[in-house]
Amino acid sequence: xxxxxxxxxxxxxxxxxxxxxxxxxxxxxxxxxxxxxxxxxxxxxxxxxxxxxxxxxxxxxxxxxxxxxxxxxxxxxxxxxxxxxxxxxxxxxxxxxxxxxxxxxxxxxxxxxxxxxxxxxxxxxxxxxxxxxxxxxxxxxxxxxxxxxxxxxxxxxxxxxxxxxxxxxxxxxxxxxxxxxxxxxxxxxxxxxxxxxxxxxxxxxxxxxxxxxxxxxxxxxxxxxxxxxxxxxxxxxxxxxxxxxxxxxxxxxxxxxxxxxxxxxxxxxxxxxxxxxxxxxxxxxxxxxxxxxxxxxxxxxxxxxxxxxxxxxxxxxxxxxxxxxxxxxxxxxxxxxxxxxxxxxxxxxxxxxxxxxxxxxxxxxxxxxxxxxxx
Amino acid sequence: xxxxxxxxxxxxxxxxxxxxxxxxxxxxxxxxxxxxxxxxxxxxxxxxxxxxxxxxxxxxxxxxxxxxxxxxxxxxxxxxxxxxxxxxxxxxxxxxxxxxxxxxxxxxxxxxxxxxxxxxxxxxxxxxxxxxxxxxxxxxxxxxxxxxxxxxxxxxxxxxxxxxxxxxxxxxxxxxxxxxxxxxxxxxxxxxxxxxxxxxxxxxxxxxxxxxxxxxxxxxxxxxxxxxxxxxxxxxxxxxxxxxxxxxxxxxxxxxxxxxxxxxxxxxxxxxxxxxxxxxxxxxxxxxxxxxxxxxxxxxxxxxxxxxxxxxxxxxxxxxxxxxxxxxxxxxxxxxxxxxxxxxxxxxxxxxxxxxxxxxxxxxxxxxxxxxxxxxxxxxxxxxxxxxxxxxxxxxxxxxxxxxxxxxx
Numbered sequence: 001x002x003x004x005x006x007x008x009x010x011x012x013x014x015x016x017x018x019x020x021x022x023x024x025x026x027x028x029x030x031x032x033x034x035x036x037x038x039x040x041x042x043x044x045x046x047x048x049x050x051x052x053x054x055x056x057x058x059x060x061x062x063x064x065x066x067x068x069x070x071x072x073x074x075x076x077x078x079x080x081x082x083x084x085x086x087x088x089x090x091x092x093x094x095x096x097x098x099x100x101x102x103x104x105x106x107x108x109x110x111x112x113x114x115x116x117x118x119x120x121x122x123x124x125x126x127x128x129x130x131x132x133x134x135x136x137x138x139x140x141x142x143x144x145x146x147x148x149x150x151x152x153x154x155x156x157x158x159x160x161x162x163x164x165x166x167x168x169x170x171x172x173x174x175x176x177x178x179x180x181x182x183x184x185x186x187x188x189x190x191x192x193x194x195x196x197x198x199x200x201x202x203x204x205x206x207x208x209x210x211x212x213x214x215x216x217x218x219x220x221x222x223x224x225x226x227x228x229x230x231x232x233x234x235x236x237x238x239x240x241x242x243x244x245x246x247x248x249x250x251x252x253x254x255x256x257x258x259x260x261x262x263x264x265x266x267x268x269x270x271x272x273x274x275x276x277x278x279x280x281x282x283x284x285x286x287x288x289x290x291x292x293x294x295x296x297x298x299x300x301x302x303x304x305x306x307x308x309x310x311x312x313x314x315x316x317x318x319x320x321x322x323x324x325x326x327x328x329x330x331x332x333x334x335x336x337x338x339x340x341x342x343x344x345x346x347x348x349x350x351x352x353x354x355x356x357x358x359x360x361x362x363x364x365x366x367x368x369x370x371x372x373x374x375x
Numbered sequence: 376x377x378x379x380x381x382x383x384x385x386x387x388x389x390x391x392x393x394x395x396x397x398x399x400x401x402x403x404x405x406x407x408x409x410x411x412x413x414x415x416x417x418x419x420x421x422x423x424x425x426x427x428x429x430x431x432x433x434x435x436x437x438x439x440x441x442x443x444x445x446x447x448x449x450x451x452x453x454x455x456x457x458x459x460x461x462x463x464x465x466x467x468x469x470x471x472x473x474x475x476x477x478x479x480x481x482x483x484x485x486x487x488x489x490x491x492x493x494x495x496x497x498x499x500x501x502x503x504x505x506x507x508x509x510x511x512x513x514x515x516x517x518x519x520x521x522x523x524x525x526x527x528x529x530x531x532x533x534x535x536x537x538x539x540x541x542x543x544x545x546x547x548x549x550x551x552x553x554x555x556x557x558x559x560x561x562x563x564x565x566x567x568x569x570x571x572x573x574x575x576x577x578x579x580x581x582x583x584x585x586x587x588x589x590x591x592x593x594x595x596x597x598x599x600x601x602x603x604x605x606x607x608x609x610x611x612x613x614x615x616x617x618x619x620x621x622x623x624x625x626x627x628x629x630x631x632x633x634x635x636x637x638x639x640x641x642x643x644x645x646x647x648x649x650x651x652x653x654x655x656x657x658x659x660x661x662x663x664x665x666x667x668x669x670x671x672x673x674x675x676x677x678x679x680x681x682x683x684x685x686x687x688x689x690x691x692x693x694x695x696x697x698x699x700x701x702x703x704x705x706x707x708x709x710x711x712x713x714x715x716x717x718x719x720x721x722x723x724x725x726x727x728x729x730x731x732x733x734x735x736x737x738x739x740x741x742x743x744x745x746x747x748x749x750x751x752x753x754x755x756x757x758x759x760x761x762x763x764x765x766x767x768x769x770x771x772x773x774x775x776x777x778x779x780x781x782x783x784x
Contacts, residue, residue, distance in 0.1 A: 157730075198730035272760070338584065344586045355725050
């Protein structure tokens with residue numbers, strides 16, 4: 001057993017740390033958070049693609065660098081410390097892995113190199129008005145018209161759609177069972193993407209109004225996309241969990257630092273056991289998220305059955321990030337809710353990612369099946 | 376024991392009178408506003424108008440003595456008045472008035488007869504809105520560690536320093552603040568309270584940008600300000616409770632702030648959210664899901680415990696009974712309970728709980744606001760940790776002498 005990172009992973013970690021310190025300092029991120037007109041893509045995307053990050057999760061034969069999921073997770077843990085916004089996860093990890101599992105050879109050759117180079121940005125249009133991440137929560141239906149399809153309906157709270165050049169749309173086909181996947185140009189006629197405001201990041205309403213999709217943009221078998229879609233999502237989820245681990249870690253670091261410098265009643269507040277309790281709770285959440293996440297990654301990379309571990313990691317990390325931020329706020333009190341300070345960036349992200357790719361409740365239900373508690 | 380607010384024949388008459396008064400006195404558009412964070416100026420002005428009308432009848436601070444603008448109203452009648460206001464989505468006072476709610480009782484206990492008449496009457500009659508000024512950059516939990524000074528100079532005190540986490544939007548006519556009157560004095564024996572006219576030269580009010588920033592707000596969320604004092608000259612007659620006696624005055628102020636007087640208003644957002652879950656929106660009802668129903672029930676239970684602690688404190692304080700840890704207990708439960716409820720709402724409603732979007736937000740964004748407010752409300756009026764310290768002292772843990780609750784009358 002060896003739970004340490006290898007040399008490549010340490011290099012990835014250092015390079016990402018430098019990036020977050022420089023291009024994504026807290027000052028810049030606070031500005032991005034406040035100013036709705038700042039363009040996240042213009043700020044980061046070119047640099048991210050030049051660093052090769054858009055191709056890490058894609059095999060070499062499709063223009064990527066074929067890194068392990070653990071390598072990719074190391075990158076995302078550091079990005080999570082920002083927390084650096086943007087569609088890197090949605091496009092270069094989630095959609096890339098789904099395309100790998102579901103696409104034809106021709107589709108993979110056509111699309112994955114463009115994702116790897118950063119030319120195309122994909123977002124997964126999965127969730128609908130009755131929000132959920134199971135196969136049966138897909139109610140949208142495509143209509144077959146000759147060799148082509150017509151899509152109509154609403155996808156809601158779609159992560160990163162606002163940045164996308166391409167959408168991977170999950171829908172059934174009228175008259176058939178199961179779900180299918182369609183690649184749709186984000187600028188296609190009849191597609192409207194509207195960013196939703198609130199205490200969340202980068203979630204959009206995506207409306208499809210009689211959108212024509214060529215038969216060649218059906219990804220995977222008609223009605224038979226679920227297995228590959230699910231496999232791709234299960235591979236991507238722990239990378240998102242690593243991003244949350246990074247968030248927990250940063251909240252822990254700034255809370256420890258604050259408790260060590262803020263003085264009240266003539267001493268630093270970290271000496272008070274009540275404040276220590278918050279920090280202990282915080283680090284317990286951090287470590288629970290970290291080790292459930294990294295074991296799932298190891299299982300995926302080594303080709304083992306990872307389903308249970310992935311469900312555990314997502315269930316734990318969603319709760320952990322939420323709670324870690326709560327304890328961070330208990331330690332900081334007033335200054336923690338001043339936007340300029342930056343703690344609320346993580347709080348907002350923890351809420352925003354809580355349901356993405358399945359809330360803890362969904363993953364507990366999946367775990368019930370893995371544990372053979374239900375059929 | 377009787378939890379019901381059951382009206383006697385006289386009280387039934389009083390309720391009728393209150394309802395009739397409110398029907399004519401309350402203008403349209405200020406009832407049931409869900410978003411305290413975005414209360415516009417005109418809405419605030421309408422609330423102040425209503426405050427003056429209530430004040431003219433002695434109903435703004437009805438439990439306070441008649442001679443200073445209250446009504447000497449009995450606890451039961453105050454409950455009726457509150458009940459009728461709650462019914463239409465308002466409270467007493469119908470605007471943010473922290474300096475009145477907490478400074479009022481403090482001046483009543485610690486002021487001279489002349490000060491009570493002069494300072495309390497305009498507050499209780501709704502003629503002024505008053506903010507409380509306590510925290511500073513270096514003094515949050517440790518209130519006694521404040522640095523803002525008020526140095527005696529003839530008939531005036533000259534004030535210099537900085538206060539933060541102050542008030543709301545739309546300004547205030549007065550501020551009730553704690554200051555250092557003896558910079559070389561012993562801790563706890565160097566403080567005083569003083570009433571400040573906010574139009575005096577040398578006062579600068581700067582809004583803070585917080586997670587729940589914007590609008591009128593209330594005790595937790597909403598707009599907060601930093602207030603700077605640069606050689607502000609305040610008449611010495613406005614110092615209340617005696618020079619360097621401020622820590623004793625603070626016990627009354629903090630007792631009210633920490634929830635010692637309780638309150639009867641429900642967390643309206645809980646009931647409204649449950650209604651929302653029961654109704655069909657966008658083709659489905661959240662309550663159709665049995666897991667969601669269980670969460671809703673748990674959330675409701677937490678809300679009921681919070682409400683009952685508040686009802687108990689209201690009863691204790693309005694019937695002048697001895698209290699110890701109850702104020703801090705309510706405050707602690709309210710802070711942690713509200714955060715817990717907000718997170719349950721997130722689990723129940725999914726990302727809908729996070730959006731203010733006109734098309735998709737439940738209750739016009741009230742749930743999204745509650746997500747932020749649950750966090751920002753953790754620290755005002757003392758952190759959860761401080762509330763625990765107060766509870767422990769007042770329970771006499773470890774065989775220590777039990778600390779007494781702050782004097783309210």
